[in-house]
Amino acid sequence: MKISLKVWRQKNSESKGAFKTYPVDDVSEDMSFLEMIDVLNESLVKKGEEPIAFDHDCREGICGMCSLYINGRPHGPLQTTTCQLHMRSFTDGEMITVEPWRANPFPVIKDLVVDRSAFDRIQQAGGYISVNTGGVPDANEIPIPKRIADEAFDSATCIGCGACVAACKNSSAVLFVGAMISKLALLPQGQVERKARAEKMVEQMDEEGFGSCTNTKACEAECPKDIKVTNIARLNREFFSAKVS
Numbered sequence: 158m159k160i161s162l163k164v165w166r167q168k169n170s171e172s173k174g175a176f177k178t179y180p181v182d183d184v185s186e187d188m189s190f191l192e193m194i195d196v197l198n199e200s201l202v203k204k205g206e207e208p209i210a211f212d213h214d215c216r217e218g219i220c221g222m223c224s225l226y227i228n229g230r231p232h233g234p235l236q237t238t239t240c241q242l243h244m245r246s247f248t249d250g251e252m253i254t255v256e257p258w259r260a261n262p263f264p265v266i267k268d269l270v271v272d273r274s275a276f277d278r279i280q281q282a283g284g285y286i287s288v289n290t291g292g293v294p295d296a297n298e299i300p301i302p303k304r305i306a307d308e309a310f311d312s313a314t315c316i317g318c319g320a321c322v323a324a325c326k327n328s329s330a331v332l333f334v335g336a337m338i339s340k341l342a343l344l345p346q347g348q349v350e351r352k353a354r355a356e357k358m359v360e361q362m363d364e365e366g367f368g369s370c371t372n373t374k375a376c377e378a379e380c381p382k383d384i385k386v387t388n389i390a391r392l393n394r395e396f397f398s399a400k401v402s
Contacts, residue, residue: 312388
């Protein structure tokens, strides 16, 4: 199949970017989206042109690095990571528009690469959990109901890709922050710093410039790990509880 790739090119954060269109021939429907860009980059290098910069790492849908806005949706037409999106999701001759995440807290570094260190700073603001020094207890010595354990695990599957922010009209990060708070608030190990953690992480989120949540649920709809908006409700409960106590 043949496609046309309309890609955002931007030299650095200070430069003014623009779209540039590239034809890509001999695209196999079994290629992943990133493999298709690899093929295009190889041809650009052979022509002496600058290859397209984009983020990637594991290419197994685990790390959350492959943050591309494809045809108006984070990670493309399927609810999955970009590296797990295959070219059979597109049609022969299609024009595919590829952009970086569009959010002020995620400034463009180059082309399709954005700086998502704001997420790191939010997690760092949450701090560590208190632990007793000495012997490590067996994992099953602390009784945790299965329902609670499952909820905590589901929240912990968030990979921090930023699709929730990219999907939100307000560039809100509350789904990500809610998942980070929930995975510890639900478990016994996270109880000591529970209130301080919620306050600090929400304050850091606001300081980074993320917008407010208006409950459109676009974040849940686009999340490749299917993180639920119930995490946002828990974030609000944790934060307000910390403020009134």
